[in-house]
Amino acid sequence: MANFDKELDARGLNCPLPILRTKKALNDLTSGQTLRVVATDPGAIKDFQAFAKQTGNELVESGEANGEFTFVLRKKA
Amino acid sequence: MTTKKLAIIATKGTLDWGYPPFILASTAAALGYDVQIFFTFYGLQLLRKSLDHLKVTSLGNPGMPMPMPMPVLLQALPGMQSMMTAMMKQKMKSKGVASLEDLRNLCAEADVKMIGCQMTVDLFGFNPSDFISGIEMGGAATFFEFAGESDICLFM
Numbered sequence: 570m571a572n573f574d575k576e577l578d579a580r581g582l583n584c585p586l587p588i589l590r591t592k593k594a595l596n597d598l599t600s601g602q603t604l605r606v607v608a609t610d611p612g613a614i615k616d617f618q619a620f621a622k623q624t625g626n627e628l629v630e631s632g633e634a635n636g637e638f639t640f641v642l643r644k645k646a
Numbered sequence: 647m648t649t650k651k652l653a654i655i656a657t658k659g660t661l662d663w664g665y666p667p668f669i670l671a672s673t674a675a676a677l678g679y680d681v682q683i684f685f686t687f688y689g690l691q692l693l694r695k696s697l698d699h700l701k702v703t704s705l706g707n708p709g710m711p712m713p714m715p716m717p718v719l720l721q722a723l724p725g726m727q728s729m730m731t732a733m734m735k736q737k738m739k740s741k742g743v744a745s746l747e748d749l750r751n752l753c754a755e756a757d758v759k760m761i762g763c764q765m766t767v768d769l770f771g772f773n774p775s776d777f778i779s780g781i782e783m784g785g786a787a788t789f790f791e792f793a794g795e796s797d798i799c800l801f802m
Contacts, residue, residue, distance in 0.1 A: 592676035
């Protein structure tokens with residue numbers, strides 16, 4: 570598993586909260602730093618891809634295990 | 647890259663219909679959009695300081711999933727609307743859906759501009775102190791000033 574600079578627990582939250590919390594958490598990071606997000610909302614898989622594509626923050630990792638979805642985003646330059 | 651713009655007209659004042667404008671506005675803001683919501687007619691209820699008065703109703707809404715089949719006339723009995731509202735709030739909480747107040751706060755934090763329809767305020771005799779702070783009042787022309795340059799414009 571990749572290292573990360575900050576972690577966000579978005580488990581139990583439903584749309585659009587995981588994305589909104591992620592956006593907020595990214596604000597606290599500097600360019601190039603990474604954020605790991607754990608979510609349980611099945612809609613998050615597509616939403617995080619869409620969020621990364623539209624905001625320019627790179628989705629470095631995306632995984633699923635035991636009903637939990639994990640994402641690692643790298644804050645854009 | 648120029649900033650994309652989203653303009654929304656919110657016209658409904660029920661608990662369920664309060665969600666679409668705030669969900670889309672907050673998400674668009676998180677994606678970097680410049681967002682304005684124009685609240686008109688019943689939509690103005692969404693700008694009241696407290697949103698506790700918002701309700702859901704199954705009347706005239708055959709699409710609402712019911713825990714058990716129920717004749718429409720029974721649904722109209724006194725107390726049913728409050729009961730359904732309480733059940734809906736409970737369900738939303740248990741599923742991790744944000745409260746309307748939370749979403750509205752997130753919109754405000756993300757600089758979503760909220761405009762109340764002055765004509766509706768006059769029509770229903772609302773008091774400016776009924777509403778949250780940080781909003782503006784305006785008319786149709788005010789809305790078009792932003793909507794005319796928007797990339798997406800939604801009526802809800």
